Structures are given as structure tokens and as C-alpha cells.
Amino acid sequence: MRYVPKRQREGINVSDVHPLVEAGTLVVGLTAIFVIIALAIVFLIEIALYFVSPETEADIFSEWMPEDLVTVSPGDERQNDTQLLVNRLASRWATAPYKFRVEIDDSDVANAMALPGGLIIVTQGLLDQVASENELAFVLGHELGHFKNRDHLRALGRGIIMSLVFVTITGNDVAGLGIKSADITLRGFSRKQESKADEFGLAIVHAEYGHVSQASRLFERWDNTGESTPAIIGYLSTHPQPGDRVDELRAIADREGWRTDGQTTVLEWEKR
Numbered sequence: 031m032r033y034v035p036k037r038q039r040e041g042i043n044v045s046d047v048h049p050l051v052e053a054g055t056l057v058v059g060l061t062a063i064f065v066i067i068a069l070a071i072v073f074l075i076e077i078a079l080y081f082v083s084p085e086t087e088a089d090i091f092s093e094w095m096p097e098d099l100v101t102v103s104p105g106d107e108r109q110n111d112t113q114l115l116v117n118r119l120a121s122r123w124a125t126a127p128y129k130f131r132v133e134i135d136d137s138d139v140a141n142a143m144a145l146p147g148g149l150i151i152v153t154q155g156l157l158d159q160v161a162s163e164n165e166l167a168f169v170l171g172h173e174l175g176h177f178k179n180r181d182h183l184r185a186l187g188r189g190i191i192m193s194l195v196f197v198t199i200t201g202n203d204v205a206g207l208g209i210k211s212a213d214i215t216l217r218g219f220s221r222k223q224e225s226k227a228d229e230f231g232l233a234i235v236h237a238e239y240g241h242v243s244q245a246s247r248l249f250e251r252w253d254n255t256g257e258s259t260p261a262i263i264g265y266l267s268t269h270p271q272p273g274d275r276v277d278e279l280r281a282i283a284d285r286e287g288w289r290t291d292g293q294t295t296v297l298e299w300e301k302r
Contacts (some may be wrong), residue, residue, distance in 0.1 A: 084127035084180070091147025095133070099151065102134045107132045108157055114149060115163065122237040128177060140265045142169050144176040144184065151181040158263065161251075163295040164235065164244035171231030178230050181223045224270050229282055241292030246279040254287050 051222055102109060113132040120126050127150030135141075140156040150173050160166040176182050235245050253272035269275070283290050 088128050100136045101134050119234050122234050124242040140262045144173040144182040168245040171234035172227045175227030175230030236288045241289035243292040244294050246276045249275045
């Protein structure tokens with residue numbers, strides 16, 4: 031019997047599925063993989079918080095500084111005054127496991143950040159905005175609240191996830207993966223985390239001054255401007271809106287029975 035080869039079917043190497051359907055399936059599949067990886071990292075970070083004590087964290091990051099941070103001169107009087115204020119406020123947190131360090135970022139944009147190891151970043155732009163020690167004390171107390179709840183490490187984890195996604199999608203390397211302060215600035219905490227930090231910060235202010243007068247005055251001024259100016263847009267990108275913030279702070283003070291009137295303390299550098 032003579033072998034007669036069969037003629038191949040046309041389009042044998044072409045999929046029967048429409049290219050758009052295949053592309054959509056690929057996108058959905060990759061998205062699902064990214065979501066699973068992201069959730070796994072978040073879960074691992076939550077577990078790590080139980081095993082990595084604040085004391086261990088403080089030891090690991092005791093000398094750490096964000097590589098992109100541009101600080102003011104060490105002789106700047108506002109840095110020393112802010113450090114002394116943080117020390118006073120932290121003394122009201124009897125079990126604080128950190129030795130807090132303050133650095134002033136040479137930026138005109140108002141912002142404040144809590145970073146690993148007890149590092150608190152305050153921008154020159156924020157110091158230009160505060161009109162009393164009471165206003166600054168609440169901002170700093172709020173950042174202490176993030177340390178109390180270890181929100182800064184959770185934010186760091188989200189930053190790592192964002193950086194990994196960015197690297198995967200663009201193929202570009204990101205120096206200081208997930209820990210550059212420029213990245214951290216763009217990561218807001220959840221509303222629940224912000225509310226808990228506000229409550230802790232207000233309690234610290236009350237313990238220090240015996241009242242919470244002027245604690246929310248900075249946000250009242252920002253709310254009354256009616257719009258976000260470039261100087262404060264950085265703070266508003268990572269914190270609740272001023273009007274909502276003021277209402278919640280008043281509600282906390284009313285609930286706790288804290289005085290909302292009292293003597294305002296002048297900023298140390300304005301006394302000179």
C-alpha cells in the first residue's frame with residue numbers, strides 16, 4: 031500500500047480563540063498572581079510584627095536614614111527644639127520602646143512621617159505652617175501614635191508591594207526598594223489607623239499641657255482656606271482632610287472630657 035501524506039489543515043498554528051480573549055485572559059491571570067503575592071506579603075508582615083519586637087526594630091534601624099532625604103544644617107535651631115519637644119511628649123508614653131530621632135527635611139511641602147526605628151521626619155514646610163507649640167505637639171503626637179500601633183511598618187510593607195509591582199511592570203530598577211521616603215510620602219494610612227493615631231496624639235497633648243486647646247488649630251486654618259495650596263498638598267495626600275479631622279478631634283475631646291481651652295505655648299524658636 032502506498033503512503034499518501036495528508037494535507038495539513040490551514041491555520042493549524044492559529045488559535046481558535048480570539049486574540050483579544052487571549053490577551054484578556056493573560057491580563058486577568060497576571061493580575062490574580064499579583065494580588066495573591068501582595069496579600070501574601072501583607073500577611074507575612076502582620077506575622078513578622080508578632081516576632082520582630084519594637085526593640086529589635088529599633089536596634090536594626092538605629093542608624094538608618096532614607097537615602098533621598100535632604101536635611102537642614104545640624105545647627106538649625108528648629109531641629110534641636112523639635113527634638114526636645116518630641117522627647118517631652120515621648121516621656122508621656124511610659125512604655126515607649128524607641129529612642130526617637132528627629133530630622134528636618136529641607137522641603138517647602140508640609141509633611142511629617144514616622145519611619146522605622148523611631149525616626150520622625152518633619153519638613154520645613156510644616157514648621158513654617160505651625161503657629162504654636164500646641165499645634166506642633168499634636169502633629170508629633172500623631173506620629174508617635176503610628177509608632178505605638180506600628181503602622182509605619184505596615185506602610186513600609188505596602189511600599190515594598192508597590193515597588194515590586196512597579197519593577198515588574200516597567201522593568202526599571204527602584205533603588206532602596208520600598209523604603210525611600212519619597213515613596214513612603216505617597217502611602218496613606220487607612221482611616222482607622224489615622225483615627226487611632228489622632229486619639230493617641232491628642233491624649234499625649236492632654237497629658238503634656240492639661241488641655242487640648244489649639245491642638246487642631248492648624249487643620250482649622252487649612253480647612254478655612256477652602257483649597258489645598260502647594261505647601262500643604264503633601265500632608266493632605268497622606269492624612270485625612272482637615273474638616274473631618276477637626277470634627278473627630280472635637281468628638282474625642284468631648285468623649286474624654288478633656289478641656290479645650292487653655293494657655294497656648296509659644297514655639298521655642300519664636301521666643302528668641
